[in-house]
Amino acid sequence: MDEKKKKIIKQSVMISVAAVFIILGIMSIIQATGSNAGLGYISAIPNVILRYVVVIVTNAVGIMLMSTAAGTFEGRVKNIFAITVCVYSTIMTVPLFLAFVLMFPAGAGAALPEFLQSMVGEIVVAFQKLVGNNGWQYVIYTLGTIMGAVFLAVPIISTYCTVKDIDLIKVIKAKAGKKTVS
Numbered sequence: 001m002d003e004k005k006k007k008i009i010k011q012s013v014m015i016s017v018a019a020v021f022i023i024l025g026i027m028s029i030i031q032a033t034g035s036n037a038g039l040g041y042i043s044a045i046p047n048v049i050l051r052y053v054v055v056i057v058t059n060a061v062g063i064m065l066m067s068t069a070a071g072t073f074e075g076r077v078k079n080i081f082a083i084t085v086c087v088y089s090t091i092m093t094v095p096l097f098l099a100f101v102l103m104f105p106a107g108a109g110a111a112l113p114e115f116l117q118s119m120v121g122e123i124v125v126a127f128q129k130l131v132g133n134n135g136w137q138y139v140i141y142t143l144g145t146i147m148g149a150v151f152l153a154v155p156i157i158s159t160y161c162t163v164k165d166i167d168l169i170k171v172i173k174a175k176a177g178k179k180t181v182s
Contacts, residue, residue: 007072010072011069011072011073014065014066014068014069014072015066015069017065018061018062018063018065018066018069019062019066020062021058021059021061021062021065022059022062022063022066022088023062024039024058024062025055025058025059025061025062025092026059027039028042028051028054028055028058028059029055029059031043031051032048032051032052032054032055042054047126047130048122048123048126049123049126049127049130052123056096059092060151063085063088063089063092063155066085066088067082067085067086067089067155067158067159069081070082070084070085070162071162078162079162079163082158082159082162082163083159083163085155085159086155086156086158086159089151089155090152090155090156093148093151093152093155094152095119096144096147096148096151097145097148097149097151097152098119098148099119099120099123099144099148100141100144100145100147100148101145101148102116102119102120103120103123103124103127103137103141103144104138104141106120106121106124107124107127107128107133107137107138107141124137127140127141
């Protein structure tokens with residue numbers, strides 16, 4: 001089999017598996033928020049935090065694999081594909097990031113507008129049951145906020161590097177190699 005056919009097969013497999021995870025991720029969000037998307041196993045998870053771990057993992061796998069697949073193309077197709085995946089990733093990550101940010105005031109007992117309270121209230125209560133109403137919940141909120149920021153930043157930086165044809169690993173290695181010890 002020639003290299004071109006191998007590349008097409010590799011791209012097809014990556015895109016297919018990524019699409020399955022993305023669809024599963026979207027369905028898991030629907031199921032975790034209380035609607036029926038046919039994923040009863042998510043509703044059967046008694047802890048809401050673990051339900052959202054499933055949501056995060058399935059979406060992250062799908063997005064990362066689709067982003068990797070985008071990088072295997074050439075020219076405009078690669079750029080458009082990478083930008084599309086980045087936009088999707090950003091749209092999916094903004095609510096995660098905002099939810100963790102909003103957990104700080106919700107955890108402290110601040111009154112939030114109803115639609116925001118419904119978004120984070122159940123999760124805050126679950127964290128408080130897990131670790132208590134103390135400083136540990138804020139450690140978790142901080143780590144979640146950092147995770148959300150990373151999930152926002154990495155695809156944007158990766159897409160920028162893809163579109164501008166920058167090999168970020170080589171740039172980092174070159175900068176690290178130029179450091180002099182005094």
